Amino acid sequence: MLTVALCTLRNRWVSFAGCFAALFLGTALIAAMGQVLASTVGTPDRGPQRYAAAPVVVVPDGTLTVRTAHGVTSVPLAEPRGLPAGLAARFPGAVVDRVFAARLDGGPPAVGRPWSAARTAPQRLTRGRAPVGDGEVAVSSSALRAGAGTQVGRRVTVVTAGGAAAYTVVGVTTAGPQGTVFFGDARAAQLSPRIDALALWEPTGRVRAAVGGRAVVLTGQDRALPDPSRPADDRARNDADTVVGIAGGFAAFVCVFVVSSTFALAVSQRRREFALLRTAGATRRQVRRMVYAEAWAVALAAASLGALAGPFAGRRLLDRLIGLGMAPEWTVPSRSVVPALVAFPTGVLVALLGAAAAARRAGRVAPAEAMREADVEARAMTPARWVLGLGALGTALVCMVVTAVGDPASAAHSKSSMPVVMLLVAAAGLLAPAVAGPVTRLLVAPLRRLRGATGEVVPAALLASVRQTAMTAGPVLVTVGLTAALLGGAAMGDAAKEAVQTRPVRADYLVLPAAGSGLDRQLVDRLRALPGVDVATEAQTDVCTLEGDTVLIGRPVETVDPQALRAVLDLPLAAGSLDRLDDGGIVVSRSWGRRLGDRVPVWRADGSKVTLTVVGVLADGAPADAYATGAHAFSALPSVAYVKLRAGTSPAAAASVLRQAAAGHNARVVTRAAWARDAGAGGRSASRVGLLAVLAVILAYTAIALVNTVLIAVADRTPERRALRLLGARRAQVLRFVAAEALVVAAIGTVLAGGTATLALAGLWVSLAQLTGPVGVSLPWAATTAVAAGCAILAVSASVLAAALTDRPRRPAPA
Incomplete structure (x- = not known):
């Protein structure tokens, strides 16, 4: 069987070239991410700076x-x-x-x-x-x-x-x-x-x-x-590790998805060959061993080259992260060989996992299938595919329900939402053959109205091989689905965070310090002395609580003036009242696990221990974790001053007086609307950088995987195109058929991706609505449309080019 496997690799090199390229890229990505991670983890801390000259x-x-x-x-x-x-x-x-x-x-x-x-x-x-x-x-x-x-x-x-x-x-x-x-x-x-x-x-x-x-x-x-x-160094290092970890996880996920789909597509094209082998006396076990031998041969070559190339790509990726400010600028590129040594067996394992389902399917081919004259699939979905697909979908739905009911605040974080998105994409890929038929019929309906052979040939070819059509659309599903779900989820999460921060604010104006500083005491006194306004300040400090009598947990606390707070903030409370907040009390969120009236021992920012009484419990969607009085702020300077105009105070006059008071104090006066707009823009820009870095890696890989998959599918349809030529179709007509098929396949993948993203964003919307009420659904139409159009262009271009090269007229043999 090893000899047969090697001969198959040589004769069907186009099909296995796609597997080789997908596995090579996946292994290279894993090695590159590991190299960046080794660089950030292994880089020593910077030497002393402030006290460099003092021993x-x-x-x-x-x-x-x-x-x-x-x-x-x-x-x-x-x-x-x-x-x-x-x-x-x-x-x-x-x-x-x-x-x-x-x-x-x-x-x-x-x-x-x-x-x-x-x-x-x-x-x-x-x-x-x-x-x-x-x-x-x-x-x-x-x-x-x-x-x-x-x-x-x-x-x-x-x-x-x-x-x-x-x-x-x-x-x-x-x-x-x-x-x-x-x-x-x-x-x-x-x-x-x-x-x-x-x-x-x-x-x-x-x-x-x-x-x-x-x-x-x-x-x-x-x-x-x-x-x-x-x-800042620690944050930069952690940011780099987080981005690389997420990107590496997605790279591994996409690699498994694409490699398994590519192997399945390559094996499904050879059912007649397997049937002939069975007719010749090969057992099911021998057929499976032959598929595994092919996977081994491809995996050893692709994974070894990918493991060698990955570290070189890792250096460029590290430079890019440093340029984006997402990795410490003093990071030293690692020369460790561990990432390559880990990526190689990982790539081989991915290939074997991807080939496992295909090998089982090949072993079930009956000898009688060798008598088929047409490659029409008898069954698009197998029981195992149903179980895995529905299991992934059910797991994703359960996760969304648990998040919405138990911890809706975590839905706004990428670390919680990304695994759900991956499960939904995997479920869509597994269940795609079950829905590809109805979707194909819907999309090809306009083609049936066209005059000529295009309206008959293209729909018939796609519907005759629904499973292959779904497999070819897989990379489009991954590319467009991840783009829409991740960018749309990030936009909704940012909108929810913005609403949490801005909705409780009733102030007309806010006085904000320059970045990296606080409001000085002289300015705060001037603001409080102004006529016709109520002023309340917030200064952030930290306290520690002993959780489970075993570990100290640091918690951020906003220190405020309780008397003026209610005039400028409308905090959501599940129990208690802000009127009871004094130097011996504290208002906490539900994450503290405390009830109204509980006595909570806390260690303040300077290490002193006090016991505070819980006088209020914040409801979900509160802008802070806890509130206490200014007596616990110590040297922390206010990070904001809320200004509420009293009845009869002119807004224009108040704004002028506020700006005069803030002049010379490194502070600025903004309206509530301007502050909310700036806060939303700042949060969006900060969260987009890491997400775009992750998406860039994924999209580059899936785009190449799309080309590979299309090439495999086009190569398999060469006899059909030659038959069309024998029936009288011109070469230009055949290429139009190929382009139309590729365009419909890209559209099928886009529709499936849209359904996946819609389900993911709907679950996220339900969770976020628990915090802020109904939030706007901000779909990334521009990015999604651009990615979908790019996939369609790649699919059509690769299909037409491959068909044009493989269908060249043969020169007649010399007499």
């Missing part, structure tokens, strides 16, 4: 540790504690560093630090001198507006947590790890009494002995822990 750094213990009955649990603190002043006095030569909010009015994000801390990076003067007096500052070049030029000698407004004040710029330094406004040491101590770090040039052993257990001593690579880029 020893002492920082406060930023960890909350709680002893439980089952051991010790720890989480990072959100609010720095600061070092004791007595500890700093023990090291006369230490640099006392204070890092606090400070930013030039209209400038990029920056922090304030004492001038003595400039040597820790180091940041050197490029112009001017060091600040000495209370009214002097030096600024790093990265803290200046682009194109601002030299600032030495100019008066500038610097906004700190306390408010805005005028300073004279006496020096400009190198960029450093982040934008920095340097103050004199005495002035910096006035603005921020808390000591955030000590930079030392002393022996590590002496420092550890002097510090004891009152702080943490950092040396070597650990000095990078306080760096300002550390959180």
